[in-house]
Amino acid sequence: MRDETALRSFVEDMSRLLGDWGFPRMAGRVVFTLMAADERSLSAGELAERLDVSPAAISGAVRYLTQLSMVTREHVPGSRRDRYRLVDDSWYEVTVAKMTLLKTLADAAAQGAAAAGGRDTIAGERLAGMSDFYNWVQDNLPAMLERWAELKAAAARGDQGANR
Structure with a gap:
C-alpha cells in the first residue's frame, strides 16, 4: 500500500542527500518526485502542487534536469502544456554521459x-x-x-x- 507521507519524506531526504553533494536541491526534489510518481509523466503544475512550490521553481529545475539528460519534456498535443518524464535508465545515462x-x-x-x-x-x-x-x-x-x-x-x- 502506497504511503504518501513516507514518499514525501523520501523525496525530501534524497534531495537533501544530493544537495550535500552539490546537486541543486529543487532539481533533486523534482527528480525524486518523478521517480516516486506512479504516473509516467507529470506537468509543471502537478510537480509544483506535489512539492508545494511555485511553477517558476519547477521551470528552473526541469531545465537543469533536461540539460543533464535526466528528464525529457513531452509536448501535449492540442495544448500549450508540457509534461515531464524521467529518461529511461536516467542514472545510467547520466553516468555514461x-x-x-x-x-x-x-x-x-x-x-x-x-x-x-x-x-x-x-x-x-x-x-x-x-x-x-x-x-x-x-x-x-x-x-x-x-x-x-x-x-x-x-x-x-x-x-x-x-x-x-
Missing part, C-alpha cells in the same frame, strides 16, 4: 601533479593519486556499465538467476 569528465579530471590532476614537481613532492603525489584514481575509474567503469546492462536484460527476460 559524464565519462568524459573522468578523463578531464584525470588529465587536469596530472597537469597539477607535474606543476607541483611530480610524485617526489607531497602535493604532486596527492595530485598524481587523484589522476591515477580517475584513470582507473574510467578504465573500469565501462565493464561495470556493461554488466549492469546485462543484468537489466536478464531481469527483463525473467531470468531468476540474474546475479545483482
Whole structure:
C-alpha cells in the first residue's frame, strides 16, 4: 500500500542527500518526485502542487534536469502544456554521459601533479593519486556499465538467476 507521507519524506531526504553533494536541491526534489510518481509523466503544475512550490521553481529545475539528460519534456498535443518524464535508465545515462569528465579530471590532476614537481613532492603525489584514481575509474567503469546492462536484460527476460 502506497504511503504518501513516507514518499514525501523520501523525496525530501534524497534531495537533501544530493544537495550535500552539490546537486541543486529543487532539481533533486523534482527528480525524486518523478521517480516516486506512479504516473509516467507529470506537468509543471502537478510537480509544483506535489512539492508545494511555485511553477517558476519547477521551470528552473526541469531545465537543469533536461540539460543533464535526466528528464525529457513531452509536448501535449492540442495544448500549450508540457509534461515531464524521467529518461529511461536516467542514472545510467547520466553516468555514461559524464565519462568524459573522468578523463578531464584525470588529465587536469596530472597537469597539477607535474606543476607541483611530480610524485617526489607531497602535493604532486596527492595530485598524481587523484589522476591515477580517475584513470582507473574510467578504465573500469565501462565493464561495470556493461554488466549492469546485462543484468537489466536478464531481469527483463525473467531470468531468476540474474546475479545483482
